[in-house]
Amino acid sequence: MRITKYTILVGTLLIALQACNKDDDGGQEIVPPRDRAEQQIAEAAILKSYLETHFFDTIPNPANPDYNIVTFDTIAGDNKDRQPISKSTLLQSKIVKFEEVDYTLYFLNFKKGAESKRNPTFADSTLITYRGELLYDLTPDDNNINTGKVFDNKVTPVWLDLFSPTAPAIIGFRESMVDYSGASSAVENSDGTVDFSQDFGNFTVFMPSGVGYYDRGSLNIPPYSPLIFTIQLYQINEADHDGDGIPSYLEDLDNDRNVLDNDDNTDGDSLANYSDRDDDGDGILTKDEITSIDANNDGFISSDEITYYDDDGDGIQNHLDKDDRSIKN
Structure with missing residues (x-):
């Protein structure tokens, strides 16, 4: 793929934002976080049902042919014969322990990345494109400005520090990245662009809120929201x-x-x-x-x-x- 070297953004992005907890200064009562183990049981069932009742398609993006938009829809009506995500040969899973609770992450493995390249550690810096979305559309009743599924979208590659001193990436994002590697080669062109080989890491991860934003949420993410990220990993810098x-x-x-x-x-x-x-x-x-x-x-x-x-x-x-x-x- 080709990107402009000198316009690559550097930052921690929405993925790493730490949402402020609500307090009672505005008349809102502070609600204690839900029990993590109980919440995980509930969300595990939600994710399992989603994977069994939805299918996926990949659509190239004209703005970046290497950036695949992965779309999800319900198996019903004209789509009643589509294969559920749960039956895809690309689907894998891993367990991440946090706060003494086991969380299951599910992956659609499109490409693991170049075998010749090292995977990032949980604390490295990564050059990526990604799309972050909720499992289901928000409604106006959520009192949320964004009433759609997609809460963040980066088509042009950006550097993401997985453990920024000010705002580390959420746990599920970090722990999904460590299983993939970048492209085997990159060529800088005379016009300042960079071409990456096509063997970069490419995957979709489904994660429960316990390794996401949990009770904090954010402007576009309600508390206790399972998340979906589709990520392309091009390059790694050891931090x-x-x-x-x-x-x-x-x-x-x-x-x-x-x-x-x-x-x-x-x-x-x-x-x-x-x-x-x-x-x-x-x-x-x-x-x-x-x-x-x-x-x-x-x-x-x-x-x-x-x-x-x-x-x-x-x-x-x-x-x-x-x-x-x-x-x-």
């Missing part, structure tokens, strides 16, 4: 948000796939390690307390390409230990 030589996903110290929590903030300051240039607050930058080299020149730093030190032998690596301040580079 090192603080530039300390340790990729952000490796700064998830408690391995819970969330780099923002207190367990990933060694010195207890206002910055979690993935966005803190001095993880232990000892005055020596993290990049100077480790040795990080992209040995195979693939553009990614893997864990075995980082040398950690423990000068005092206490089992705590220098960059996480205030007692060790030796500069290694």
